[in-house]
Amino acid sequence: MNPTPTSFRTLAPLVTFFLLIVCVAVAAPTAHKDNYFVYVGTYTEEGGTSKGIYAYRFDPDDVKLTSIGLAAQTINPSFLAVHPNDRFIYAVNEVGKYGGQKSGAVSAFAIDRATGKLTLLNQVTSGGADPCYVTVDKTGKYLLVANYTGGSVAAFPILADGRLGEASAFIQHTGHGTNPQRQEGPHAHSIDLSPDNRFAIVDDLGLDETLVYKFDSAKGSLTSNDPPLAKADSGAGPRHFVLHPNGKFGYVINEMGSTVSAFSFDAAGGVLRPLQTISTLPKGFAGHNDAAEIQVHPSGKFLYASNRGHDSIAVFAIDPNQGTLTLVEHVLTKGQSPRDFAIDPTGTLIFAANEKSENIVIFRINARTGRLTPTGKVLDLSQPVCVKFVPIE
Numbered sequence: 001m002n003p004t005p006t007s008f009r010t011l012a013p014l015v016t017f018f019l020l021i022v023c024v025a026v027a028a029p030t031a032h033k034d035n036y037f038v039y040v041g042t043y044t045e046e047g048g049t050s051k052g053i054y055a056y057r058f059d060p061d062d063v064k065l066t067s068i069g070l071a072a073q074t075i076n077p078s079f080l081a082v083h084p085n086d087r088f089i090y091a092v093n094e095v096g097k098y099g100g101q102k103s104g105a106v107s108a109f110a111i112d113r114a115t116g117k118l119t120l121l122n123q124v125t126s127g128g129a130d131p132c133y134v135t136v137d138k139t140g141k142y143l144l145v146a147n148y149t150g151g152s153v154a155a156f157p158i159l160a161d162g163r164l165g166e167a168s169a170f171i172q173h174t175g176h177g178t179n180p181q182r183q184e185g186p187h188a189h190s191i192d193l194s195p196d197n198r199f200a201i202v203d204d205l206g207l208d209e210t211l212v213y214k215f216d217s218a219k220g221s222l223t224s225n226d227p228p229l230a231k232a233d234s235g236a237g238p239r240h241f242v243l244h245p246n247g248k249f250g251y252v253i254n255e256m257g258s259t260v261s262a263f264s265f266d267a268a269g270g271v272l273r274p275l276q277t278i279s280t281l282p283k284g285f286a287g288h289n290d291a292a293e294i295q296v297h298p299s300g301k302f303l304y305a306s307n308r309g310h311d312s313i314a315v316f317a318i319d320p321n322q323g324t325l326t327l328v329e330h331v332l333t334k335g336q337s338p339r340d341f342a343i344d345p346t347g348t349l350i351f352a353a354n355e356k357s358e359n360i361v362i363f364r365i366n367a368r369t370g371r372l373t374p375t376g377k378v379l380d381l382s383q384p385v386c387v388k389f390v391p392i393e
Contacts, residue, residue, distance in 0.1 A: 034391045035059050036345060037068075037116045040353070040360065040379075041077040041091060041386035048358065048382035053077050053091060053109075055116040056379065057392070060346045063362060063377050072118035074107050080388045081134040081143065087111055088162035089118060089388070090143055092131040098123075104131040106145055106156065108164050113393040122163045127170050128152040133190040133240075138197040142168065142220045146202060151186030153202055153213075155220045168220030177208045178234045182256060189255075190240045195247050199225065199270035203238035203252060210238050210252055212270045230272040233257060240293060245300045249323030253280070253294035253305050260294065260305050260316070262323055276324045280305045280314045293340045298347045302328070302370035306338040306352070313341060313352060313363075315370050331372045334361045342387035349375070353384040360384050 036058045042050035055071035058064070077091035093105040103125040109118035128150015135144050136158070143156045143164060155169040177183025187206035193199065193215060200213040200222060209232065212225040230252075232238050237256030243265065244250070250263045250272055258280045263272040280291050289309030296303050296318070303316040303325060312332050316325040333341075335354025342351045343365070350363045350372060360379040363372040 034345070037111070037390045037392055038065065038351070039071065039080055039082075039089060039388045039390065040381060040384050041080045041388075042381065043078060043094075043355070043383040043385055044074075044076050045095075046383060050382040053080070053089075053118060054381055055118075057116065058344075058389070060344060060348065063349065063375050065377065065379060067379075068116045071116060072109055072120060074120070077107070078385045079131075079133050080386050081136050082388050082390055083136050083158070083162065084138065084140045086390050087113070088121070088158075089390070090134050090136065090164075092126065092134050092145065093123070094130050094132055094148075096129040096149060098125055101125055102129055103127060103150065104129055104147065106131060106134060106143065106164060108158075108162055110162055111390060116392075121161065124156060124164045124166070126150075127154040127167055128172075128188075135192055137193055137215070137217055138195075139217050141217065144191045144193070144200060144215075146188040146191045148187050148189055148205075151188055151204070151206060153188050153191050153200070153222065155215075155222060157220055169222040171213070171222055173204055173207060173211075175207050177206050177237075179237075179256065182206070182237065183208070183235070189238065192241050192243070194265075194267065194270065195243065196267065201241050201250070201272075203241050205237040205239055205255060208232040208234060208236055208238065210241060210272060212272065214270070225270045227271060230263060230274065232261065233259075233277065236261075239291065242294050242296050242303075244296055244318070244323065245298060249275075249318075251294055251296065251303060251325075253291050255291050258289045258291045258307065260291075260303070260314075260325060262325055264323060275322070278316070278325050278327070280307050281310055282330050285310055292338060295341065295343055297343060297365065297370065299367070302365075304341065304343070304350065306333070306341055308337040308339060308355075311336055311338060311354070313338065313350070313372065315372060317370060328370055329372075331363065334374060334378075335359050339385045340387060342389070345389050345391070351387045353387055355383055355385050358382050358384070360387065
């Protein structure tokens with residue numbers, strides 16, 4: 001029997017409601033955040049109880065962290081780098097001698113994606129004393145390291161199984177800065193790569209220079225760029241470098257000067273041009289301070305810089321057109337000597353690693369203002385100095 005017009009009028013609201021539910025279900029994205037392993041590098045030879053790299057399971061939805069414990073025993077893994085495939089993690093062994101040589105080492109580990117535990121694959125000499133920074137190139141084929149006391153940088157091929165081969169490049173810096181105690185010679189403190197993988201940017205604290213090298217990802221070679229460097233203020237002590245997500249601006253934190261220097265970055269030629277230098281400290285602070293870590297928020301709106309002495313994170317707003325910085329606030333890290341901090345992969349949290357108070361304090365990031373508020377979550381760990389995230393399968 002054919003339905004009557006009255007039947008249509010009766011059924012129409014139900015049909016409309018059903019179609020609306022179907023459309024919403026199809027259009028609405030699934031609300032899901034990955035869980036992560038959090039790896040923490042530590043110092044093991046400076047009077048603490050740490051034995052290497054520690055790990056946690058991390059659920060960002062409710063900021064839940066569950067300790068896995070010691071993921072790998074190794075000496076002074078003070079800086080870590082994760083391979084782009086998330087299967088391997090690399091650590092410096094920040095020591096002055098390794099294997100009878102006046103050199104530190106770099107260790108390669110395989111990540112057990114089920115348990116978070118790490119398995120040592122191999123170790124190679126870093127080419128200089130006290131390596132303090134590592135990074136993996138965008139192709140995942142090379143690892144680059146900065147040797148602090150050695151004052152040098154090097155590149156190593158990454159083999160298919162994650163192990164490290166013999167050095168493909170080595171550059172020894174020479175010279176000194178103006179501070180005879182801290183800058184008696186070169187001290188390479190970090191090495192980072194441009195988004196297109198063509199340039200390696202190196203901060204040398206001892207020389208007051210941010211050097212730019214051409215990087216050949218086919219050969220793993222490093223050659224001096226033209227122009228070769230950006231000069232810092234005398235005695236500033238460049239430590240770490242970070243690029244803005246848009247690739248147009250770069251920022252250097254100066255350890256000894258407690259400042260951040262902003263640069264424009266010419267991606268075609270690898271050229272840094274100075275824009276601004278701004279203090280990381282509040283006005284009137286007269287105590288000793290060493291600036292440490294620097295990060296740009298994934299949104300590109302904010303920059304964060306840590307102070308060891310004032311024991312704080314300085315929050316800056318970034319001018320989207322000029323790349324210059326404006327102070328927003330200083331936030332105490334509820335601990336001593338925040339050597340490192342990391343923005344979590346969701347962009348909503350900062351993990352502040354307080355080396356001397358032996359804890360990691362977690363702050364929430366206000367997406368609109370960039371301001372930080374403590375979550376109340378604190379991880380107790382001896383001498384934490386580096387934090388990295390790896391998604392759990």
